[in-house]
Amino acid sequence: MIENSHPALQAKAITRIYPGVTALNGVDMTLYPGHVTALVGENGAGKSTLIRIIGGLESPNSGSLSIGGEQVSFSSAHDSQTAGISVVSQEFRLVPQLSVAENIFLGHEITVGGIINRRQSRKRARDLFEELGLDLDPDRRVGSLTVGDQQLVEITRALSREFTVLIMDEPSAALNGAELDRLLDLVRRLRDRGKAILYVSHRLDEVFAVSDAVTVFRDGERVAHLDTAHTSEPELVELMLGRVLEERMPQTGITNTHFDAMPLLEADDLACVHVSDPINLAIRPGEILGLAGLVGSGRSEVMRTLFGVLPARGGRVRVEGKEIRLDSPAKAIGAGMFMLSEDRKSDGILPHLSVLENLLISEKRREGTGRQSWVPVPKYEEGTYARLRGELRIRAESGLQLIGNLSGGNQQKVLFGRAVLSGCRVLLLNEPTRGVDVGAKVEIYQLIEKLAASGVAVLVSSSEAPELVTLARRCLVLYAGRITAELEGNEVTEANIVAACVAQSAKAVA
Amino acid sequence: MIANQITASSADALLKSSRQTQAAREAKAARQGTLVERFGILLPCVVVAAFGVILVPNFLSASNIANILVNASLMAIIGFGMTLVIALRGFDLSVGSTMALTACVTAMMVGTAGLWLGMAAGIVVGAAVGLFNGLIIAYIKVPAFVATLGTMAIIRGVALLITGGGSILIGDPSFGAIALSRVFGIPSPVIIALVLLAVLYLVLERTPFGRHVCAVGGRPEAAIDSGIDVKQVTLKSFVIVGVCVGVAGVITASQLGFVDGTLGMGLELQIIAITVLGGTSLSGGSGNVVGTFIAAVLLATISSGLNLLNIPAFYQYLSVGFLLLFALSLDSLRVRSQRRALLWA
Numbered sequence: 037m038i039e040n041s042h043p044a045l046q047a048k049a050i051t052r053i054y055p056g057v058t059a060l061n062g063v064d065m066t067l068y069p070g071h072v073t074a075l076v077g078e079n080g081a082g083k084s085t086l087i088r089i090i091g092g093l094e095s096p097n098s099g100s101l102s103i104g105g106e107q108v109s110f111s112s113a114h115d116s117q118t119a120g121i122s123v124v125s126q127e128f129r130l131v132p133q134l135s136v137a138e139n140i141f142l143g144h145e146i147t148v149g150g151i152i153n154r155r156q157s158r159k160r161a162r163d164l165f166e167e168l169g170l171d172l173d174p175d176r177r178v179g180s181l182t183v184g185d186q187q188l189v190e191i192t193r194a195l196s197r198e199f200t201v202l203i204m205d206e207p208s209a210a211l212n213g214a215e216l217d218r219l220l221d222l223v224r225r226l227r228d229r230g231k232a233i234l235y236v237s238h239r240l241d242e243v244f245a246v247s248d249a250v251t252v253f254r255d256g257e258r259v260a261h262l263d264t265a266h267t268s269e270p271e272l273v274e275l276m277l278g279r280v281l282e283e284r285m286p287q288t289g290i291t292n293t294h295f296d297a298m299p300l301l302e303a304d305d306l307a308c309v310h311v312s313d314p315i316n317l318a319i320r321p322g323e324i325l326g327l328a329g330l331v332g333s334g335r336s337e338v339m340r341t342l343f344g345v346l347p348a349r350g351g352r353v354r355v356e357g358k359e360i361r362l363d364s365p366a367k368a369i370g371a372g373m374f375m376l377s378e379d380r381k382s383d384g385i386l387p388h389l390s391v392l393e394n395l396l397i398s399e400k401r402r403e404g405t406g407r408q409s410w411v412p413v414p415k416y417e418e419g420t421y422a423r424l425r426g427e428l429r430i431r432a433e434s435g436l437q438l439i440g441n442l443s444g445g446n447q448q449k450v451l452f453g454r455a456v457l458s459g460c461r462v463l464l465l466n467e468p469t470r471g472v473d474v475g476a477k478v479e480i481y482q483l484i485e486k487l488a489a490s491g492v493a494v495l496v497s498s499s500e501a502p503e504l505v506t507l508a509r510r511c512l513v514l515y516a517g518r519i520t521a522e523l524e525g526n527e528v529t530e531a532n533i534v535a536a537c538v539a540q541s542a543k544a545v546a
Numbered sequence: 547m548i549a550n551q552i553t554a555s556s557a558d559a560l561l562k563s564s565r566q567t568q569a570a571r572e573a574k575a576a577r578q579g580t581l582v583e584r585f586g587i588l589l590p591c592v593v594v595a596a597f598g599v600i601l602v603p604n605f606l607s608a609s610n611i612a613n614i615l616v617n618a619s620l621m622a623i624i625g626f627g628m629t630l631v632i633a634l635r636g637f638d639l640s641v642g643s644t645m646a647l648t649a650c651v652t653a654m655m656v657g658t659a660g661l662w663l664g665m666a667a668g669i670v671v672g673a674a675v676g677l678f679n680g681l682i683i684a685y686i687k688v689p690a691f692v693a694t695l696g697t698m699a700i701i702r703g704v705a706l707l708i709t710g711g712g713s714i715l716i717g718d719p720s721f722g723a724i725a726l727s728r729v730f731g732i733p734s735p736v737i738i739a740l741v742l743l744a745v746l747y748l749v750l751e752r753t754p755f756g757r758h759v760c761a762v763g764g765r766p767e768a769a770i771d772s773g774i775d776v777k778q779v780t781l782k783s784f785v786i787v788g789v790c791v792g793v794a795g796v797i798t799a800s801q802l803g804f805v806d807g808t809l810g811m812g813l814e815l816q817i818i819a820i821t822v823l824g825g826t827s828l829s830g831g832s833g834n835v836v837g838t839f840i841a842a843v844l845l846a847t848i849s850s851g852l853n854l855l856n857i858p859a860f861y862q863y864l865s866v867g868f869l870l871l872f873a874l875s876l877d878s879l880r881v882r883s884q885r886r887a888l889l890w891a
Contacts, residue, residue: 093771114773129771131764133831134757142761143772145754152752 042105044069044232045090045121045201050099052085054441059085062099063258065251067201067232072223074243074264075236077253078276078443078473083236084126086253087205090234091123092116103201114143122199124191126206126236132179137161139178140193164192169218184211191219201232208242220246238473240269254278277475297321298357300493301342301373301462306351308341310334311517314351319462319493324484326508327497328533334517335497336378339466342495343375344368355462369398374460376451378467378497384451385439392421392435394450398458424453429479445476452483463487465496469503481506501533513537594844598851610850612733616725616801618839618846619739621820623794624813625838626746627787628821633750634783635763635830636690640679641791642813643701648672648795649805650705653714656721656799664721668799669792675701676788680781698814706807713806716799725800735797739839742790746835759783764831816866820845823873845869 045067052060060082067073077083088094090101092110101108103119110116116123130139137157146156161174170188172181178189191207204223208216223246227233235247243250244264252260252275260275299318306315311334319325329335340346342353344362353362355371362368365375377383386394396417421435428449432442439447448468455463468484469477484507488494498504504511511528513521513536521536523529598605624641631638648668656664675697682693716722727734750756758779761769769776799805822828823844824837848865 091771112773112775113771114775117773123771125771129765129768131761131768131831133760133764138757139768142757142768143774145757147754150753151748152754152757154752 041068041070043067044104046102047086047090048100048102050086050089050096050101052082052089052094052096058256060089060096061256063253063256065234065258067234069200069232070227070230071249072227072233072235072247074247074250075234075253076238076240076243076250076272076276078445078475081253081276082256083253084205085256087123087125087203087234087236090116090121090201090203091125092121117143117197117199120198120200121203122194122197122201123203124194124205124207130178130186130189130193132177134178135174136172136176136178136181136189137174139189140164140174140196142193144197160196161192164196168192168195168222184215187211188215191222195226199231201234202226203234203236205236206238207235208237208239216242238471240272243272244269252276273474276473299354300356301495302354302357303342304352304354306338306341306353307349308334308337309346309349310337311514313518315519317495317512319495321461321491321493322488323510324488324494324496324508326504326511326528326533327495327514328499328501328504328511328537329497329514330499330537333514333537335499335514336466338514339375339464339495339497342368343373343464345375369458369460372459372461373464374398374455374458374462375464376448376455376466376468378470380444380447380451380471385447387438387440389439390436391430391432391439391442391450392417394439395421395424395435395453396457398454420457424456428453428456428483443473443476445472445480448472448476448480449483452480452487456487461492463492463494465494465498467498467500468496469498469500501530501537504528504533505530594848594851598847598854602851602854605851605854610854612736614843614846614850615736616733617849618842619733619735620794620797620801621813621816621845622739622839622842623742623797624787624791624817625820625824625842626742626835627790628817629824629826629833629835629838630746630750630759630783631690631787632818632821632826632828633763633830633833634759634780635766636683636780636783637694637818638679638784638787639691639694639814640675640697640701641787641817642810643698643705644672644675644788644791645795645798645813646805646807646809646811647675647701647705647708648792649799649802649809650709650714650807652796652799653716653805654708656716656718657714661718661721665796668796669789672788672790672792672795673785674788675791676785677781679788680784683784684777684780702807705809709805709807711807713804715804721800722803725797735801738793738797742793743835743839746786750833750835755779755782760831760833812863812866815870816845819866819870819873822877823869827877828874841873 043066045065047063047065049062049064050060051058051062063082063086065073065075065086075083075086085094089096092113092115095109095111101110103121108115108119110119131142134142137154140161141157146153146160148156158174165172165174168188168191170192172185172188178186181189187207188211191204194202194204208219211219220242223233223235235243237243247264250260250262250264250267250272251258252262252272254276259278262271297320299320302318303315308315315338317325327335327338337346341348341362344364344367348362352359354360355373358371360367360371368375381387386397389397396412399420418435424430425432425435430442430449430453431446439450442450465484469480472480481503484494484496496504496507505528508528509525511523511533512519513523513533515537521532523532523536604610624645628638628641648671651671652664652668654664655667658664659667679690679694679697682688682697683690725733725735729737750759758769758774761772761774762776762779766776769779798809820841821838824839824841825834826832826838845866848869849862852859852862852865
C-alpha cells in the first residue's frame with residue numbers, strides 16, 4: 037500500500053561519526069505522506085543524531101537526504117524548514133524571556149512592512165491552540181509556564197510552519213494523561229491530512245497507539261523495520277536491547293531493613309515551599325521509602341527542601357539522630373546526605389568534564405591517606421574508577437571520555453558512583469530512571485537495592501508508579517501539597533498509588 | 547481502564563488549578579519585578595532632583611535643564627546601541643575609544659572634505675568599528691568582553707595616532723552651529739536622541755530582527771533551532787552600536803569645537819551603568835531602551851548637580867562607580883525577588 041506513493045523524505049546510508057563514537061552507521065529512513073513511522077531504540081542508539089541531521093543542525097559524514105524525490109543538503113535549521121520539515125525537539129528550544137506567541141513565530145514572524153503584527157500573531161496563536169484543544173495565553177512569558185505547557189508550546193510552534201514532514205522527538209515526555217491523549221489524536225489528524233510523520237518515543241504503548249510502521253535503531257544501526265500491526269512489545273524490546281529483557285521480580289523480603297535501628301533521616305513537621313502540610317518522615321538504614329505524586333504535587337519541593345536547596349519554613353531534620361540546619365546542599369552533604377536531581381543535564385552532570393572527574397567530584401578526600409587527601413593522585417583515581425565501573429556497570433570507553441557523550445543511563449550510573457564516593461548514608465533520588473532506557477533501568481534498580489542493602493537510607497521520588505512498586509516497601513503519596521496516603525507492605529501497588537495520586541484530586545475539584 | 551479515565555480527567559482538573567495558581571504567582575512576581583525595576587530607577591532620580599533643587603541655585607533654570615538633556619542625549623544615543631548588544635548577551639567596551647575616533651575623524655574631515663561628508667565619515671568609521679567587533683565576535687567566536695577590550699585599546703591607539711596626540715580645532719563655524727541649533731526650542735541633540743529612541747524601540751520590540759536579538763541573548767540554542775542566523779544577528783547588532791557611537795561622536799565634535807584622542811575615556815562604564823540602571827539585564831534576552839534614556843538623564847543630572855556645587859570632578863568617578871554597583875545589585879535583586887515571589891506566593 038505505501039510502496040505505491042512517493043516518499044516524502046528519504047534518507048539513505050546516513051553515517052555520522054563523532055570523535056570516538058560512530059553515532060550512525062549507514063542507516064536508511066523513509067517517510068511517506070499520510071503515514072506515521074515510529075522510531076524506537078535505547079538511549080545512544082542514534083535517534084537524536086538522525087533527527088538533528090534531518091533538521092539541518094548537523095551534517096552527515098556520508099549518505100544522502102532527499103525530499104519529495106529531490107536530493108538536498110542542509111547547512112542550517114533554516115534550510116531544513118524551508119524544505120518543509122518541522123521538528124518538535126526533545127529539549128525545550130524556547131526563549132524564556134519572550135512571550136508564547138513570540139516563541140511560536142520565532143524565525144517566521146508575521147509582519148506588515150517589516151513590523152511584527154502582534155494582533156495577527158496573537159490571533160494565529162489562538163487559532164492554533166484552539167485546533168489543538170489547548171488553553172494557553174499567547175501573551176504569557178514562556179519562562180513562567182510549567183514544563184508540560186512548554187512542551188505544548190513547542191509542539192504548537194512546529195505546527196505553525198508550513199510543513200510536509202513532521203519530526204517529533206519524544207513529544208510526550210512531559211505530558212500528563214489527558215494531554216497525551218490529545219497529542220496522539222493530533223498526530224492521527226495530521227496523518228489523515230497527508231503529513232509524513234516520524235514519531236520518536238520511549239513509551240512503546242504510544243508507538244502502538246499511533247504508528248503504522250516501526251523502525252528500530254541499535255548502536256547507530258537500523259536493526260529492523262516492521263509493520264506496527266505485525267509486531268509486539270516484547271519483540272520490539274528484544275530488538276532494541278539485542279537480548280531478552282531479564283524479568284524483574286518485585287522484592288518480596290523486607291530483610292534489608294533494620295526496624296529496630298535508629299532512623300538515619302528524620303523530618304519533623306518540615307514546612308516546605310508550596311506544600312501546605314508539614315512533612316513527617318523517618319527512614320531507617322536499608323530502607324527504601326517511596327514518594328509518589330503527580331507533577332506539581334510538591335514532591336520535588338519536599339526533596340529539594342530536605343537537601344537544603346529550597347529554604348524550609350519550619351520544622352526539624354535529623355540525620356543519624358543529629359539535628360542539622362538545612363540551608364545549603366553543602367551542609368546536607370556534610371551531614372551525610374546526597375541527592376540525585378531530576379534534571380540530570382542541568383543539575384547533575386558536568387558535561388565538559390570527563391567521566392572520572394564527574395565521578396570523583398564529591399568524594400570525601402579527608403578520608404584518604406597521605407598525598408591523596410590533599411591532591412588528586414592519578415593512580416588512585418584510576419583505581420577508584422576501575423572498581424566503580426565494574427560495580428556500577430558503566431559502559432564508557434575510558435574514564436577520560438566526556439560524560440556528555442554517554443547515554444542517559446550511563447550518565448545516571450556515574451552519578452550514582454558520585455553518591456557512593458561522597459560516603460553518604462542518606463540518598464535522595466529524584467526520578468532516578470527518567471530518560472533512561474529499559475535495559476539500564478533494571479540495572480539502576482539493582483544498584484539502588486544494593487545501596488540500600490549496604491545500610492543506606494533511600495528516599496525515591498518518582499512519577500512512575502511501577503518504579504515505586506518495584507523499589508519501595510513503604511510509600512508516601514502527595515497530592516497538591518498534602519500527604520494523602522501512606523502505603524505499607526502489600527498496600528504498595530500500582531493501583532493504590534495511582535488512586536491516591538488522583539482520587540483525592542477528583543474529590544477536591546468536585 | 548476506569549482507573550485510567552479517572553487519572554485523565556482529574557489530572558486535567560488538577561493541571562488547570564495548578565495552572566491558575568502558577569499564573570497568579572507569575573503575575574505577582576511580575577508586579578514585584580516591575581516594582582523594583584521602576585522604583586529602583588526612580589529612587590536616585592528623585593533624591594538627586596530634590597537635592598539639586600534645594601542645594602543648587604538655578605538648578606531648574608531653562609539653560610541648565612537644556613544642558614542636562616543634551617549631555618543625557620549623548621550618553622543615551624550610545625546607550626541605545628549598548629542596550630541592543632546587552633540584550634544579545636553581548637557587551638561593548640570599545641564605545642569610549644570609538645567615540646573619540648569618530649569625533650576626530652569628523653573633525654579632520656569637516657575641515658577638508660566639507661560638512662556633510664565629514665559627518666558621514668564619522669558615522670561610517672563608527673559602523674566600521676562595529677563591523678570589526680561583530681566579525682571577531684560572531685565569526686571568530688571571541689567572547690564580546692575580550693574582543694571589545696582589545697578593540698578598545700586598538701581604537702584608542704588609532705585615535706591618538708591620527709591626531710598625533712594633539713587636539714584638532716574645527717574651523718568651520720557652521721559645523722559647530724549644528725549641536726547648538728534648536729528645533730521648536732528643543733536642542734537638536736535631544737531631538738536626535740528621541741528619534742533614535744523611537745526607532746530602536748520599534749526595532750527591538752516590533753521587528754523580527756529585534757526579537758531575534760532577544761532570542762539569541764535569551765537562549766542561543768532556541769534561536770539556532772528556529773532557523774535564526776545567529777552570526778548575522780550578532781554582526782548587525784554590533785554595527786548598530788557602532789553607528790550609534792558614530793552619531794554621538796559627530797555631535798560631540800560639533801558641540802566641543804575641538805577634539806583630541808583622549809575623548810571619552812571611561813565612557814564605557816557610564817554607558818553600561820545607564821543601560822543596566824535602565825532595566826536591561828546583563829543576563830540577556832531583553833532590552834529596555836526607554837529605561838536607558840531615563841537613566842542617562844539621571845546620570846547627567848547628577849553630574850550637573852556636582853558641577854554646579856563646585857564639587858571636584860573626581861567625585862564624579864565615585865558617583866558613576868556607585869551608580870554602576872547600585873544598578874548591578876538592583877539587577878540581581880530583581881531576579882531574586884522574582885524568584886522568591888514565585889516560591890512563596
